[in-house]
Amino acid sequence: MKIAIIGYSGAGKSTLARKLGLIVQADVLHFDAVQFLPGWEIRSEEKKKKITKDFMDSHDSWVIEGNYTKLYYERRMTEADLIIMLLFNRFSCLYRAIRRYIKYKNTTRPDMGEGCNEKLDREFIRWILYDQRKSKPQIYAQVCSQYKEKVVIIKNQRQLDKFCARCKELSENNLCLVARGNKSAQARLK
Helix, strand or coil: CEEEEEECCCCCHHHHHHHHHHHHCCEEEEHHHHHEEHHHEECCHHHHHHHHHHHHHHCCCEEEECCCCCCCHHHHHHHCCEEEEECCCHHHHHHHHHHHHHHHECCCCCCCCCCCCECCCHHHHHHHHHHHHHHHHHHHHHHHHHCHHHEEEECCHHHHHHHHHHHHHCCHHHCCHHHHCCCCHHHHHC
């Protein structure tokens, strides 16, 4: 089983990836851990691509979370058996980011690169509330159009809870039914 999780910052991609990794017994790749070296330094593009390619090449089953369109995005979407989009509203994302900051303040969260203590600054708040909402909807709409039979869109905590409960009930082989049983992903994106 291969699962790609994309969506807005603060929506819970990393937490969901850990849960699904346990359910389907697959290794999880967190792109924030690939992106950042200690002290929030950004890893070179070549190294990030190598880490991603090596991970995908060496696993028959995986959960990969994060947008990062330069890191084999098309390959991830194509190979994924299930694509999950977490499209929570901007205020929910901000609330969740603040809650995460409080929980991990002065420490590194499990899905982040080592030595990257949790932070919440003005730039990140602006990203959550405004900037990411400018370009990502077009990218998500394209994914929905191209891969509609395997896309699940989750827009709030109630839907996420219901999705997770359903995933626990289903075997790995039937997990793809979660996406196939839904209405058109494009319609839900609007």
